[in-house]
Amino acid sequence: MTSADGVVVAMVSDTWADAVRRGFYSTADQMIMSLMEDERVPRVLVADHPRGVLSRAKSLLRRDVSAPHTPFLRGVRPWVVSTRTPTTRSAIERRYRAYDRQLAISSRRNGMAAPSLVTFNLYHAAYGSHDWASRVCFYAQDDESAIPRKADEAPLLSDAYRRVAERGIEVVAVSSVLLRRIDPTGPGHVVPNGVVPELWSNPSAAVRDRSESRTTVAYAGSIDSRLDVTAIAQLAAAGHAVQLAGHIADAAVGRELEGLDGVTLLGAVPRASVASFLASADVCLMAHRRTPLTEAMSPLKVYEYLCTGRPVVATSLGSYAEEPDVRRNVTLVDAGGDYVRAVEDALRRGPLDESVRALLAESLSWRRRHEPVISRLSGSSP
CATH class of the missing domain: 3.40.50.2000 (Glycogen Phosphorylase B;)
Structure with missing residues (x-):
């Protein structure tokens, strides 16, 4: 042809x-x-x-x-x-x-x-x-x-x-x-x-909000039944400020999260502002339950998190966790595992060097x- x-x-x-x-x-x-x-x-x-x-x-x-x-x-x-x-x-x-x-x-x-x-x-x-x-x-x-x-x-x-x-x-x-x-x-x-590399070409340009003394853990994506609410509750109980940006697709999950101290639902964030929101966090988070749906996913948000250069914590699900870029640069947690410890480990690892971040954005x-x-x-x- x-x-x-x-x-x-x-x-x-x-x-x-x-x-x-x-x-x-x-x-x-x-x-x-x-x-x-x-x-x-x-x-x-x-x-x-x-x-x-x-x-x-x-x-x-x-x-x-x-x-x-x-x-x-x-x-x-x-x-x-x-x-x-x-x-x-x-x-x-x-x-x-x-x-x-x-x-x-x-x-x-x-x-x-x-x-x-x-x-x-x-x-x-x-x-x-x-x-x-x-x-x-x-x-x-x-x-x-x-x-x-x-x-x-x-x-x-x-x-x-x-x-x-x-x-x-x-x-x-x-x-x-x-x-x-x-x-x-x-x-x-x-x-x-x-990812679209141009959207993440200068994530460090976001102004970091230091009025929040606690570690800020950020999630960007739909608020739905994929989320591990227990993991989010544990992070909030450990003293972290958990901020979730995204459309509430499952009202029951939204209500459960709204009732947690230390958790803030920001609603849908304009696409152009997502990079700035994530770059202002100390850690980017994907905490998902293990289901047939999540096991088969290719989690776009994890790749976008990597492009911010911020430390990333994510649930190890399916085959995406086997990708070399993910294994090298993401702190992975088994479903239902210890997310509090994972966040601590990610903070110790720290953000990516700019050269590594730029190469990742291009390779992804x-x-x-x-x-x-x-x-x-x-x-x-x-």
């Missing part, structure tokens, strides 16, 4: 407008950015997840748009009657075959006769025809069957993973744990999540992570 026809990117369950709103933060968002910046890819077609009539009406009121129409970038906004995910396998198959047909039509209309396809949507990977694409890749970000809010859907999701494996589709997974669970019969690759960059994926999608490597 050559790169003449470009790459079609099918989003997970969201849209280009959603990516714009969140500042192109997610794995899929950054794959789009990597493709757009690579000269081997002449054109990128971004396919929104299909939206129903009511959802499209709301989108019009918000003045949402698809990807801009340029020589290098195009967008398509497929539609369905209802956005809600069907509840039977047959209905799911029908929806994603229809979605795939809309992508095929749009790619031809945009002069892409036989593009590569990278889809982030499990059902599309499992049930789309894909006969219009010269190469197909499923990019798996999470074990969707292990997401608590999708518990009722888990059997359908598990069926879809089995179908992906049986089809021999190329699979890119963010962790080796996730890749093993999918167990593809075709090619399989591990590509951990990454999305562009470097995505290089082998783009080489295959563009046809420049097998």
